[in-house]
Amino acid sequence: MALTKNDIVTKVHEMGFTKKKSTDVIESLLEIIKSELEDGEDVLISGFGKFCVKEKKKRRGRNPATGEELILRKRKVVTFKCSGKLRQKINNSE
Amino acid sequence: MNKLELIATLKNEAGISKAEAAKVVEIFFGSMADALAGGERVEIRGLCSFFVKDYKSYVGRNPKTGEKVTIVPKKLPFFKCGKELKERVDY
Numbered sequence: 001m002a003l004t005k006n007d008i009v010t011k012v013h014e015m016g017f018t019k020k021k022s023t024d025v026i027e028s029l030l031e032i033i034k035s036e037l038e039d040g041e042d043v044l045i046s047g048f049g050k051f052c053v054k055e056k057k058k059r060r061g062r063n064p065a066t067g068e069e070l071i072l073r074k075r076k077v078v079t080f081k082c083s084g085k086l087r088q089k090i091n092n093s094e
Numbered sequence: 095m096n097k098l099e100l101i102a103t104l105k106n107e108a109g110i111s112k113a114e115a116a117k118v119v120e121i122f123f124g125s126m127a128d129a130l131a132g133g134e135r136v137e138i139r140g141l142c143s144f145f146v147k148d149y150k151s152y153v154g155r156n157p158k159t160g161e162k163v164t165i166v167p168k169k170l171p172f173f174k175c176g177k178e179l180k181e182r183v184d185y
Binding site: 001002003004005007008011012015017024025026028029030031032033034035036037038040041042043044045046047048049053074075076077078079080082086087089090091 | 100110118126134139141178180182
């Protein structure tokens with residue numbers, strides 16, 4: 001079992017919003033986060049973690065299946081740094 | 095962008111009050127944190143997925159002093175970027 005968007009929408013619905021409004025609010029939230037990262041801006045959520053945009057230089061790589069050499073182009077990726085609080089929560093859960 | 099700015103932006107975009115926006119942001123990240131603490135996976139289509147990875151104990155070194163230290167077993171959330179986000183962030 002995994003937590004999905006739908007589970008979160010259900011919790012927002014329990015706040016008193018209609019189901020439709022709850023979906024819209026979560027979609028807006030996701031869109032804000034995505035467009036912020038798209039603009040190259042980090043998103044810092046205290047108590048949870050930080051979503052960062054990192055630039056990777058182009059490098060020589062290899063296709064692990066065929067052993068073929070190829071050039072991996074310069075690209076941008078999203079990384080996540082877990083906050084100390086979340087880390088503690090996950091490790092103290094047993 | 096930090097959490098407060100996210101709340102303020104959500105308030106305007108979704109046309110809800112600041113208190114409601116704060117609650118929604120809290121529910122969103124709080125549910126993900128709770129799921130991970132319970133060892134559950136998180137899958138938010140288009141944004142990202144998370145699962146908890148177990149790291150075994152190992153002997154590491156303090157890079158400054160060269161001193162050997164034992165690293166105790168730990169769990170960390172492993173982040174995987176969603177397809178839509180990946181494509182939008184890249185060039």
